[in-house]
Amino acid sequence: MRHARSRTTVLAALAFSAACAQPAPTDPRMVSEWIHTLYGLVRAERLTPPVASRLFAYASVALYEGIAAATPGLPTSAGTLNGLGNLPRAEDPGTLDPTLVAIAAERTVLDSLLRQGLPTTLAAVARLTDSLAATRDVDSPRRDRSNALGREIGLAVVAWSRGDGFFETRGLAYQPPTGPALWVNDSPASIYGAQNLSGVSQAVGLDDPTIALRPGSASDRALVMNRPKSTDEDELGAVDMAGATEPYWGRLRPFLLTAWNECPIPEPPPYSTSPDSEMYREAMELIELKRELTPEHKAISLYWADNPGETATPAGHWTAIASQLTSQRGLSAEAAARLFLVGSAAQADAFIATWGYKYQYNQIRPRTYIRRVIDPAWEPQVPTPPFPEYPSGHSTQSAAASVALQALLGDTPFDDSTGIAIGHPVRRFASFAEAAEEAGLSRLYGGIHFHSGKTGGKEVGICIGNKAVERLRAAGIL
DSSP, rough: HHHHHHHHHHHHHHHHHHHHHHHHOOOOHHHHHHHHHHHHHHHTTTTTTTHHHHHHHHHHHHHHHHHHHHHHOOOOOOOTTOOOOOOOOOOOOGGSSSHHHHHHHHHHHHHHHHSSSSSHHHHHHHHHHHHHHOOOOOOOHHHHHHHHHHHHHHHHHHHHHHTTSSSGGGGGGOOOOOOOTTTOOOOOGGGGOOOOOOOSSSOOOOOOOGSSSSTTTTTSOOOOOOEEETOOOOOOOOOTTTTTTTTTGGGOOOOSSSSOOOSSOOOOOOOOTTSHHHHHHHHHHHHHHHTTHHHHHHHHHHHHTTBBBTHHHHHHHHHHHHHHHOOOOOOOOHHHHHHHHHHHHHHHHHHHHHHHHHHHHHHOOOHHHHHHHTTTTTOOOSOOOSSSOOSSSHHHHHHHHHHHHHHHHHHHHHOGGGGGTTTOOEEEEHHHHHHHHHHHHHHHHHHHHHHHHHHHHHHHHHHHHHHHHHHHHHTTOO
16 A cells, blocks of 8 residues: 555656656757748848848847747846837746747747738748747647747737837838939839749749840849839838838837937048049049959959848848858857847847938939949949948948857858858858958949948948947846
8 A cells, every 4th residue: 555655656756747847958940940031031022121120130039038038047138129128927937948939929020020921921930930839849838838928028029119110101202302412213224123923933024124144234143123012011012123212211219229320420422523532533443443343353242232032131141140150159049049139139220320321411322423424334233222322231231240240259250151042152251340341342342332331331330239239238138
């Protein structure tokens, strides 16, 4: 009798122990899979660079906060990110699975931000959610608690995102100011692509002039394309090469900056047609660069082009680098989520600041200036995007991203395979700073930015990166 009671007690203890057993640690590949999927979705939706940066940033917050809610000692970003108040928390994080909380939070946020997306976009989010969740071997009560908390966190992030000013800028008309020194979208017809869509294919008409690869107007696969969308569904509007990209983006609430213009920028060179002026000299620099363009320079200009529709834009490029570093450096899931958060928030703020300055100065683009003042037949190496010159967005956000990555990983060598899918070989960089410098130079090689746009953008980007690092470090996240 005593033996029977003893055996019952042991079995009960084992059952209790099994019920309380902690789930396996979160696999860092979970973070990489989300980044990889987001890269593809941004590419498929042909999002503009600013809109893409916003999506990456909110997705990174959801993923990080999902893990943090179930990981003792991992601090929250609430109270540090502008406008983000207290997030839902469990009384006992030990009863949760961090992976499931993060997955549910991410799914909730993306279902909201991508609700106007293609059916394949929504299906990809659902498929990845189900696949990742199925890998977790946890009991039903833990699974239910984790999913419920993740959804609560996701809804809180969605509510926060709706207060950033984005929706107030939708549909606002924009009339560019006029004057000889100011930007005008005079891109030639050769950068437009006619596109026929069906459920299974995308085709460019054979009579379309863009299929001819003409010297001076070549980009990676030639061209940025437009996919028609309803005017009532503009939250995920594709790039419009004939318009003006996000002229009111500077009004959005930054993630970490106190204001979009917290980081000052030097004044751009004054407009002048005099051969002795700085603007004229910078224009001649671009003419000479194109005349002496080496195969390596051309490769660099195309490698960092990151055209919408062809890639996930510059923000996606640096986010993809962060994903690759997860495996290259053997990061934990927590460290990978932190890297995603810091890099994405810094880049999102860089786009808000850059676009604020672009439309403040409305500076003329090199193509317009050179054709008007020096050589009416001149064309840049890659297509000029539809927004003002100063400062260079590539320089700003690349500098900000490089500072953020360096703060977490040190400024050490790394390999970047982001461009393999579109024919670019792996590039190796001695440091994040070197990669950011090359990204800035690529816009000079491409003929779409003046030198001052590159240097001004780099200065602002470094400042933004440092502000992001400083504030996240103060919160204990770095």
